[in-house]
Amino acid sequence: MTQLTFVGGGKMGEALIAGALRGDFAAGQINVIEPDAQRAKTLTEIYGVKVSSDAETVAGADVVVLAVKPQVILQVCGDLKELIAPQALVVSIAAGITTASLEGALATGTSVVRVMPNTPAFVGEGMSVLSAGAHASQADLDAVRAIFEPVSRVLVVDESDQNAVTAISGSGPAYFFYLVEAMEAAGVELGLSAAIARELAVQTAVGASAMLSQTGEDPAVLRGNVTSPGGTTAAAISMLDQAQVRQAIGVAIKAAYQRSIELA
Ligand SMILES: NC(=O)c1ccc[n+]([C@@H]2O[C@H](COP(=O)([O-])OP(=O)(O)OC[C@H]3O[C@@H](n4cnc5c(N)ncnc54)[C@H](OP(=O)(O)O)[C@@H]3O)[C@@H](O)[C@H]2O)c1
Numbered sequence: 001m002t003q004l005t006f007v008g009g010g011k012m013g014e015a016l017i018a019g020a021l022r023g024d025f026a027a028g029q030i031n032v033i034e035p036d037a038q039r040a041k042t043l044t045e046i047y048g049v050k051v052s053s054d055a056e057t058v059a060g061a062d063v064v065v066l067a068v069k070p071q072v073i074l075q076v077c078g079d080l081k082e083l084i085a086p087q088a089l090v091v092s093i094a095a096g097i098t099t100a101s102l103e104g105a106l107a108t109g110t111s112v113v114r115v116m117p118n119t120p121a122f123v124g125e126g127m128s129v130l131s132a133g134a135h136a137s138q139a140d141l142d143a144v145r146a147i148f149e150p151v152s153r154v155l156v157v158d159e160s161d162q163n164a165v166t167a168i169s170g171s172g173p174a175y176f177f178y179l180v181e182a183m184e185a186a187g188v189e190l191g192l193s194a195a196i197a198r199e200l201a202v203q204t205a206v207g208a209s210a211m212l213s214q215t216g217e218d219p220a221v222l223r224g225n226v227t228s229p230g231g232t233t234a235a236a237i238s239m240l241d242q243a244q245v246r247q248a249i250g251v252a253i254k255a256a257y258q259r260s261i262e263l264a
Contacts, residue, residue: 001029002143005061007076009034009043009051012093013067015121017047019151022124031057055080063089063143066102070094070263077105084110089140091147093117095166096263099133099159111136113144116162116170117152126152127169131159163264167256175249180205 004025006013009032017030027048033055034040040051050057058064058080068076073094084090089111092102099112106112112133120126128148132141145154157165180201187197211222227233240246 002062003029003031003060004063004065004147005031005033005058006065006067007033007058007080008066008068009039010067012117014043015151016065016067016147017043017049019121020147021047023150024146031061033057056083058083059085061085061088063091065091065093065147067093070097073097074101074105077102081105081107089113089143091115091144095170096260098264099131103133109135111140113140114159114162115144115148116165117148118169119173121151124151128152128154129162129165129169130154130156131162163257163260166260167253171256176205
């Protein structure tokens with residue numbers, strides 16, 4: 001039975017623990033290393049997993065998931081280097097940190113897989129994008145897939161694509177939240193109550209997302225279907241075009257891409 005150790009039981013770590021338990025893992029197969037005592041207590045109470053602040057518990061792991069902030073991850077690798085079993089697979093979800101830098105901070109020859117997840121993993125609708133490091137095999141990628149599939153769709157890309165992935169799906173949920181915020185504010189300006197404006201904007205986002213994923217139709221076609229010439233939607237889309245919103249989204253995503261390169 002695969003033993004899984006999470007290093008860091010924060011927001012993303014918790015989403016993955018919950019997902020692993022929904023998938024093939026039993027609580028007895030999961031250990032968490034988490035320095036915050038209150039957080040440790042919460043995770044044990046909710047999920048029944050073993051949580052401790054003792055780094056030595058990493059020694060029994062077949063798969064180590066590093067779920068700490070990018071700023072500390074290389075330091076954490078250095079601290080755990082001697083403790084991680086030589087055949088163990090190390091998985092990193094840290095934005096911007098390359099497999100090469102992780103491999104450099106771990107024991108020589110360690111198998112590393114880098115993953116860019118996103119926050120919809122909390123509700124089982126995430127997007128996780130995997131890249132293999134220099135020593136990771138297909139079997140390693142399959143093992144990582146089994147951890148992320150219960151909470152997300154999974155794709156494998158070449159690591160050179162990870163900055164673009166970060167800009168689209170990693171940061172992407174925030175772009176949709178931004179649109180919902182703007183729709184809600186506009187609804188209030190038009191005289192709706194805040195509660196009604198929010199419900200309309202949120203459910204419209206849910207419905208539009210479901211149409212995209214369930215029909216598999218091109219978004220431009222779905223948009224065309226609700227945009228009758230001279231109608232209300234056409235009036236709105238024409239203003240979006242005039243304000244160059246499409247171009248602005250492109251510029252925004254390129255800024256996220258650039259920032260991801262800088263963080264690396
Ligand atoms: N949240 C997202 O949307 C998202 C999306 C994609 C990728 N990620 C990646 O996921 C990683 C974790 O993000 P997060 O949002 O889950 O952060 P978080 O909530 O801050 O969780 C990190 C956890 O790790 C703990 N920690 C710090 N140092 C540690 C150590 N030496 N050993 C063990 N645990 C340690 C922290 O404890 P303290 O608070 O006590 O320091 C905290 O509980 C990041 O690398 C981020 O890039 C996050």
